[in-house]
Amino acid sequence: xxxxxxxxxxxxxxxxxxxxxxxxxxxxxxxxxxxxxxxxxxxxxxxxxxxxxxxxxxxxxxxxxxxxxxxxxxxxxxxxxxxxxxxxxxxxxxxxxxxxxxxxxxxxxxxxxxxxxxxxxxxxxxxxxxxxxxxxxxxxxxxxxxxxxxxxxxxxxxxxxxxxxxxxxxxxxxxxxxxxxxxxxxxxxxxxxxxxxxxxxxxxxxxxxxxxxxxxxxxxxxxxxxxxxxxxxxxxxxxxxxxxxxxxxxxxxxxxxxxxxxxxxxxxxxxxxxxxxxxxxxxxxxxxxxxxxxxxxxxxxxxxxxxxxxxxxxxxxxxxxxxxxxxxxxxxxxxxxxxx
Amino acid sequence: xxxxxxxxxxxxxxxxxxxxxxxxxxxxxxxxxxxxxxxxxxxxxxxxxxxxxxxxxxxxxxxxxxxxxxxxxxxxxxxxxxxxxxxxxxxxxxxxxxxxxxxxxxxxxxxxxxxxxxxxxxxxxxxxxxxxxxxxxxxxxxxxxxxxxxxxxxxxxxxxxxxxxxxxxxxxxxxxxxxxxxxxxxxxxxxxxxxxxxxxxxxxxxxxxxxxxxxxxxxxxxxxxxxxxxxxxxxxxxxxxxxxxxxxxxxxxxxxxxxxxxxxxxxxxxxxxxxxxxxxxxxxxxxxxxxxxxxxxxxxxxxxxxxxxxxxxxxxxxx
Numbered sequence: 001x002x003x004x005x006x007x008x009x010x011x012x013x014x015x016x017x018x019x020x021x022x023x024x025x026x027x028x029x030x031x032x033x034x035x036x037x038x039x040x041x042x043x044x045x046x047x048x049x050x051x052x053x054x055x056x057x058x059x060x061x062x063x064x065x066x067x068x069x070x071x072x073x074x075x076x077x078x079x080x081x082x083x084x085x086x087x088x089x090x091x092x093x094x095x096x097x098x099x100x101x102x103x104x105x106x107x108x109x110x111x112x113x114x115x116x117x118x119x120x121x122x123x124x125x126x127x128x129x130x131x132x133x134x135x136x137x138x139x140x141x142x143x144x145x146x147x148x149x150x151x152x153x154x155x156x157x158x159x160x161x162x163x164x165x166x167x168x169x170x171x172x173x174x175x176x177x178x179x180x181x182x183x184x185x186x187x188x189x190x191x192x193x194x195x196x197x198x199x200x201x202x203x204x205x206x207x208x209x210x211x212x213x214x215x216x217x218x219x220x221x222x223x224x225x226x227x228x229x230x231x232x233x234x235x236x237x238x239x240x241x242x243x244x245x246x247x248x249x250x251x252x253x254x255x256x257x258x259x260x261x262x263x264x265x266x267x268x269x270x271x272x273x274x275x276x277x278x279x280x281x282x283x284x285x286x287x288x289x290x291x292x293x294x295x296x297x298x299x300x301x302x303x304x305x306x307x308x309x310x311x312x313x314x315x316x317x318x319x320x321x322x323x324x325x326x327x328x329x330x331x332x333x334x335x336x337x338x339x340x
Numbered sequence: 341x342x343x344x345x346x347x348x349x350x351x352x353x354x355x356x357x358x359x360x361x362x363x364x365x366x367x368x369x370x371x372x373x374x375x376x377x378x379x380x381x382x383x384x385x386x387x388x389x390x391x392x393x394x395x396x397x398x399x400x401x402x403x404x405x406x407x408x409x410x411x412x413x414x415x416x417x418x419x420x421x422x423x424x425x426x427x428x429x430x431x432x433x434x435x436x437x438x439x440x441x442x443x444x445x446x447x448x449x450x451x452x453x454x455x456x457x458x459x460x461x462x463x464x465x466x467x468x469x470x471x472x473x474x475x476x477x478x479x480x481x482x483x484x485x486x487x488x489x490x491x492x493x494x495x496x497x498x499x500x501x502x503x504x505x506x507x508x509x510x511x512x513x514x515x516x517x518x519x520x521x522x523x524x525x526x527x528x529x530x531x532x533x534x535x536x537x538x539x540x541x542x543x544x545x546x547x548x549x550x551x552x553x554x555x556x557x558x559x560x561x562x563x564x565x566x567x568x569x570x571x572x573x574x575x576x577x578x579x580x581x582x583x584x585x586x587x588x589x590x591x592x593x594x595x596x597x598x599x600x601x602x603x604x605x606x607x608x609x610x611x612x613x614x615x616x617x618x619x620x621x622x623x624x625x626x627x628x629x630x631x632x633x634x635x636x637x638x639x640x641x642x643x644x645x646x647x648x649x650x651x652x653x654x655x656x657x658x659x
Contacts, residue, residue, distance in 0.1 A: 054563065056559060056562055056563060078568075082565045082566075082567065082568075083565060084565070085562070085563055085564065085565040086563060086564040086565035086566075087565060090563070090564075091560075091563040093556060093559070093560060093563070095556060098555065098556035098557060099556045099557055099559070099560045100557055100560065101557040101560070101561070101575055101579070102557070102579070102653070102654075102655060103578055103579055103652070103653060103654060105654075112564070112566065113564045113565070113566075116564065116565055116566050116567070116570075117565060149654045149655065151654075151655050162560075165564070
């Protein structure tokens with residue numbers, strides 16, 4: 001049994017402008033101790049989907065199932081879900097500068113997490129554990145820094161503190177939502193390394209949400225690419241990088257500086273911009289931006305179906321299932337499909 | 341922190357000095373002549389001149405001002421032109437009612453306003469929120485004297501007529517004399533003052549709370565599994581309170597200078613009533629005394645706000 005199995009998740013927000021369909025039937029699995037990267041542009045639904053499962057999207061209409069250790073999180077009442085949050089599933093957010101409370105010491109915020117879930121823990125015990133955690137994530141002299149306020153920490157240190165907090169109760173799953181986006185490039189690598197280290201050390205499963213395929217390269221076992229609230233491609237890391245099927249994934253890969261097909265050439269950004277989630281294009285939502293769009297694309301939504309790039313490789317695209325990869329051969333297949 | 345407070349205190353003294361100077365000059369620009377008022381209608385110009393001389397009003401303005409400052413430094417606020425009483429003594433009598441009124445009112449309006457604001461912010465666009473918004477709008481719009489008179493009519497007059505004389509009509513009983521009576525006489529004035537103020541505090545708290553509840557650290561608290569109550573009070577309100585406390589300091593300071601209407605409606609005496617009297621008759625020493633007192637209150641209140649800020653926000657404490 002997978003640790004987390006999400007099936008047909010829908011999340012929408014009623015607003016005065018219309019219904020925002022943030023997630024439109026998303027399914028994915030996270031295995032114990034493994035890393036699933038969810039990749040997509042802002043607005044693709046990657047953050048909303050994980051927050052909805054955790055009950056952190058007030059006002060949203062949610063349907064589907066999210067089995068965590070066999071329990072459907074979407075069936076739980078607020079109180080039972082609260083007991084899981086922070087204890088069994090913890091979250092590391094994007095911006096460590098704004099994600100810590102400015103008016104409480106870093107130590108106190110971690111102690112609070114411990115004592116909220118384990119009310120019998122004494123203050124002294126919670127503090128001892130907090131110091132230990134801060135040391136574990138590489139904060140120097142943790143017994144002194146524990147009494148510092150967030151503004152006395154650098155950005156990287158704050159993210160380390162957030163990671164320490166997420167580890168406090170030995171969770172089974174950590175959701176890291178763009179954990180390095182707000183950090184300096186040099187610090188990014190350190191934080192990713194730290195996440196990978198603690199994950200391996202404690203056997204924690206990780207959902208890594210990012211828009212940065214470079215981050216994925218070093219971390220993910222499996223990758224899920226999202227577009228307009230749907231999974232458009234799912235593959236192991238190698239397959240995704242070398243044998244992508246979906247034109248959107250291909251576009252993402254080609255827009256990474258220095259790693260596009262024509263090395264040293266110009267970047268090839270994906271034309272257009274992500275669709276409005278109130279008026280999503282019909283059929284395949286990517287068709288207005290797709291260089292290979294065919295008559296079927298706006299008419300019918302392609303299912304996430306097996307393609308030939310690797311084991312367990314699936315893509316939601318009408319192109320032939322063997323049109324995988326970035327080379328000339330695959331390109332010929334794609335163009336042929338478009339012409340016919 | 342100590343250097344910071346010292347700097348603010350010196351700044352406060354500067355403000356105090358500028359305000360006294362401004363008031364003094366304004367008094368001479370304004371077309372009022374206390375000597376003539378004091379002399380009465382039938383007085384000859386010589387008599388008026390004599391009175392003017394006796395009051396020291398025939399000296400150059402600068403000399404008069406320096407004389408005032410010199411006495412002020414020694415704690416002497418001078419004598420009233422009309423009653424001849426020491427201004428210090430007058431203020432000592434007028435200050436307690438005002439102080440009691442403002443401080444008690446502040447406790448009431450702060451708790452009511454913040455409570456309503458939190459209630460609104462945590463139930464945005466609900467019936468409760470809309471109801472409280474309407475109530476706040478009514479409170480802000482209602483003139484103080486209307487609120488005061490309504491309260492007097494229903495809670496004093498009608499109750500007394502009905503044979504339940506729970507609340508006294510007016511006047512002030514010193515705290516040192518009888519604390520219970522002191523409070524009983526101040527209930528209606530407190531409620532009057534609080535009705536108007538609480539409304540704007542509810543709006544302020546609601547807005548501040550809504551801002552804070554949208555912050556990332558509130559989401560973190562929820563993601564940590566902190567119970568909702570704690571999220572709202574320990575994480576939310578704690579951060580939302582800073583601007584509200586600032587406003588409280590400013591308001592208390594300002595009101596000490598005169599809650600004229602409430603004092604008058606309930607016949608409490610007090611600083612506000614005294615200064616209105618003094619302005620009408622042109623009693624400069626009393627005006628200067630009240631202005632000095634009011635300015636000091638504002639300056640001290642602001643200093644206390646700075647201290648409170650430091651206690652509330654560690655980022656300010658350390659920088």
